Amino acid sequence: MMQIRCAEILGRRACLVWAMVFFATLCICSGAVSALELENVYVEPNPGLINVSGGEAVFTIYADCVMNDTGAVNVTADISGPASASLVLVQSGANSSTYTGEYSAYTFGEHYANVVCESGNETDSAQVSFTVNMLDLEIVSISETEAYSGSISAVRVKLLLDNVSLVSGVDFRIDMDGSKGSWSSDTLNKAPSGDYIDIAWTIPVIEDGAYDLSIYAYLDNSYVFSTKKSFLTVRPQVELNILEPQIDRIYTLSAPETFHVVARAKTNPFLVGRLDQSEFCAELDGKRLQIKNFSYDTATDTYDFFVDIYRVDSDDYYYELVICAKPEGIEKEKSSDYVPVQFLLPFEGVLRDSMNKAVTDAKFTFVKNSGGATYDECITDSSGFCSVLLYPGDYDVDMDFGEVSVKVFDADIWDYDSSVERLEDVIIYDSPTVTSVDGLGEVLKIAAVDFLLPYDSAEVLLSGIEQGSDVSVFACPGWDFEEASCDGGWDVLNSFSRYYDNIKFTTQNICAYAVVRTGALYIDILGNKSDYFLGEQIILTGTVHDTADNPVSWASVSYTSEDISGTAVTDSNGFFNINAEAPLLPGDFELVILASKNSYVSAESDLLLKVYRKDALELDVPISLTVDLDLVSSVNITVRNSGQSVLYDIRLSVAGMPDGWYDIMPDVLEVLKPGDSADVELKVNVAGQDCEEEACESSYVLTFMAVSDSGAYIAENLMLYIGGIVSFGQDVVENDASGSDDDSPVSFGSEDIGDAITGFAVSVRSYGSVLFYLLLCIAVIVIAGRKMLKKPLRHGAVNESYLSQVRAEILREGDDSVEDKTVKGFVSDKTVKENMDKTISNPFG
Structure with missing residues (x-):
């Protein structure tokens, strides 16, 4: 009908074309629907097991999402059931159609996974279920917490599957882990007992000690182990305990001493029976001892024997005695306890001073600090003898000699050879009766002590010191006990405490000590100036004297400032000199002068000086x-x-x-x-x-x-x-006071003539005047006449100004202006000034 109607409406050919288009569209639509498909959706493991110790079970979801084209694909899974979750599945490979995702389950029960595959507008889905189970294992009890290796032990456990008891279909393994190793043991038998499972197993032959016990349960290729571990102590095959002695002391260092030993042995009844002497042994610090008189007491289940103890090492005084047993086929077992064995030191001897006089009533106290505190003491008798037995160790030793007491701390009475077992080889004491020591002054007390064993420090107490007097304490590290004298000099002790008549101080090394009455020093600076220019030499003189104003010789004087320092020593009269250089910067500076000497209180003087720049x-x-x-x-x-x-x-x-x-x-x-x-x-x-x-x-x-x-x-x-300036004097004086006349002929010396000629020459050159020349001639005649009459002019007749002028003219004009040799002598001689002085003092004489 449709075809007929189509042909009637469109015509036969048009109708055919429309039909072809319709069927092509239908085919395209059919192809699009079948391009995406979800296949092979499943979950592993299924069922899955939650291990209580881990708290989760991990499941993997698999899905194949198949499509005909290469478009983007998104695969997801939604989890439902006792718990819910969403996750995205990931493609397994670049060209793979398989997608996977992991899900962690924390609750048991039936779960569902709804998987969806999407690409564009296309979707496909599938649902799969999986089961989550929970397995829990608990150790309920163990037959014993201590057992011998090789014996059979029983463990009761409780296994729960989804909180429901599970008593069958499960296998077990037992592990032991300790400091000496790890072992695994298969179970001999397992049997249900109500909601429990009883497991029988054999303890492996392992070393004794404490072990952690873990049990693993296997169900359907999954396992769970006990969340709570048990503990098991594996006992040795033989257990030895020393009953006697608990501790022993030996008072000799060389001869053996017999010990009586009582011991009890507990053995593994499955492997070991009663022990005989050949299976017993005794050791002292690892060295075997000979066993004698061995016996077994059935009533007390004890072993009884004797061993000889001796000092097996000459350097040791402390040992450990152990017993041991080695049954056939069993490793040697030692006793868990031991007997401490101590060799005591016979500390004795005679104490004498440098004069070989016995030191009596000296008290020595020994307080042991290590290995258990002990207290021992001894007092020297009238012969100086003292004896005490000591355990080797560290001691505080107090040596009281009356007014001198020395305490050494942590003395090592242990590591020394046998030659130091005598008291006199360890403690040396001397107290010389001297009242003065060179360089120290008046000595109030002197004592020397030495302790020849190692120690950390010492405390010295000197008693009977006069109260109210200033004292100093000196130490002599090089005291010679045989000569009772100090070698190397005395050193001042700067730190000590004083109370009543006692002086107390600590030291690292004890030696000889002297308490000396102390005087005070004073410094006087004599006539020093206070101002100096830069770098000027500072010269100071002073004296050092004591409180009685007596000069103190050989006192050390030091001076210090910011830029200068030095030392000096006083001479026999107490004088000292300081030579220093003033600072190179101007300003005020303080110079501190300190005087010191052994057995004196030091003195200090401060000088305030000023330095300035020199103007010159x-x-x-x-x-x-x-x-x-x-x-x-x-x-x-x-x-x-x-x-x-x-x-x-x-x-x-x-x-x-x-x-x-x-x-x-x-x-x-x-x-x-x-x-x-x-x-x-x-x-x-x-x-x-x-x-x-x-x-x-x-x-x-x-x-x-x-x-x-x-x-x-x-x-x-x-x-x-x-x-050009000349002046003459007018006064005439007699030659001498007597006014005597001399009729002897008049004579002129060359100097007289030279003086006259010089005067003429100067006059002529200066004035060129005939009149002046005549006047000069008259002056010469008068002078000559007076010479012949021995009536010389007074020195002032030719004044000093004129002679100076003559000298100046001659020097200026040179020797060419005068022909007379005498005048030339004035000109050329280097001693012109001396000749002028002679002329001035006696111009015509």
């Missing part, structure tokens, strides 16, 4: 300067800063001549650093009109001065000679 100037000035009237003459003068600081505004001036005659260029130096110098020029111009009518002298003593703003000052002299 030097001048380099010529000896003289000669000028002519109305002519300018100049000379260079050097000013030098010879101090330690910079000088400012150094003003220059001249004294000894009128201000208008000179000029200084420059007359002020603004700054001059240390070590630097500067040249200045002194110009002199004497106007002729200033010297009219004999107003000027022929020479002047000038003083050139320099002074800085800080006060540094220097002055130097130079002679100023003025050419």
Whole structure:
């Protein structure tokens, strides 16, 4: 009908085309529905077992999601049942259609997994169930907690499957784990007992000791182990206990001593019977001892025998005695306990001092610190003898000699050879009766003690010291007990305590000690100054004396400051000298001076000194300067800063001549650093009109001065000679007081003539005047006449200014101006000044 109707409406060919399109669309739709399919959905393991110790069971969900194209696929699983969860399954491989996912179950019961596979708009799903079981194992009891190896033991356990008792279909394994190893044992038999299972098993032949017991249960290829472990102690095949002795002491170091031993033995009845002597042994620190008189007492189930104990090692005093047994086929077993065996030391001897005199009533106390405290003591008798038995070990030893007591701590009375078993070889004491010691002064007490065994430290107590007196304590490490003298000198003991008439101190090494009356020192510094410039030598002198003002010789004097230090020693009069260098920085500094000497209280003196920079100037000035009237003459003068600081505004001036005659260029130096110098020029111009009518002298003593703003000052002299100035004296004096006349012929010496000629020459050259020349001639005639009459002029007849002028003129003009040899001598001789001095003192004599 449809075909006929289609043909009627569309025509035959059009209807055929429409039918083909319809069937093609139907085929495409049919193909799309069958392109995705979920197959092989399952869970492993099934059923699964929750182990209570682990708390979970892990299940794996598998699913194959098959599709015809390569589109994205998403596979999920929803878990339902006692618990619910959702998870995503992961493709097993790049081209695999298998997807997997893991699920951890914590509750038992039937679970369901609804797996869904999706790709685009296509979906397929499947559901699978899986069972979760819970298995729990508990150790209810064990037949014994101690047992011999090789014996049979029984264990009762309870096995629960989903909280319901399970008594069949289960296998077991028992493990033992201890410090000596691990073992596994298969069960011999298992039998249900109500809700329990009783397991019989054999304890393996293993070493004795404590072991942890674990039981494993296997069900359907799964296992569970006991959550609570049990404990089992494996007893040895033979157990030995020493009943007698518990402890023993031996009072000899060489001869053997017989021990009586009583022991009890417990053995594994399955393997070992009663022991005989050949199976018994005794050892002392691992060395076998001979057993004698062996017997067994059935009534007490004990073994009885004797062994000889001896000191098997010459270096040891403490041993352990053990017994042992070795039945046939069994390893040797030793007793769990031991007998401590101690060899005691016979500590005895005679104590004497350096004079071989017995030390009586000396008390020695020994308190043992190691291996059990003990207390022993002995007191020397009238012969100095003392004896005590000691256990080897560490002791505090108190040695009381009356007014001298020494306690050594942790003395090792153990490791020494037999030659030190005598008291006199360990303790040495001496108390010399001396009242003074060189270099120490008055001795109040002296004692020497030595302890020849190793010890950690010592405490010394000296009694009977005079109260109220200042004392010092000295130690002599090198005391010679035979000579009763100190070798190597005494050392002062800086730290000690004093109460009443006692002195107490601690030390690392005991030796000889002296208590000395102490005096005090005083320091006097004599006439020292307090101000010094940088680096200046500090020279101090002082004395050291005691409280009675007696000088103290050979006292050590030390001086210290921040930058300087040194030492000195006083001489026989108590004097000392300190030579030090002042610091190189200005300011105040304190110099501490300390005087000390053995048996004296030290003295200290503090000096406050000041250091400053030195300001100083030097001048380099010529000896003289000669000028002519109305002519300018100049000379260079050097000013030098010879101090330690910079000088400012150094003003220059001249004294000894009128201000208008000179000029200084420059007359002020603004700054001059240390070590630097500067040249200045002194110009002199004497106007002729200033010297009219004999107003000027022929020479002047000038003083050139320099002074800085800080006060540094220097002055130097130079002679100023003025050419063309001559003056004569008028007074005449007699030659001598007696006024005697001498008629002998008059004679002129070469010096007289030279003086006259020199005067003429100068006069002629200076003035060139005939009148002046005649006047000079008259003066010469008068002088010659007076010479012949022995009536010489007074020295002032030719004044000193004139002679200075002559000297200046000769020096200036040279020897060519005068022909006389005498005058040449004045010019050329290096001793011009000496000749001038002679001429001034006696110009015509």
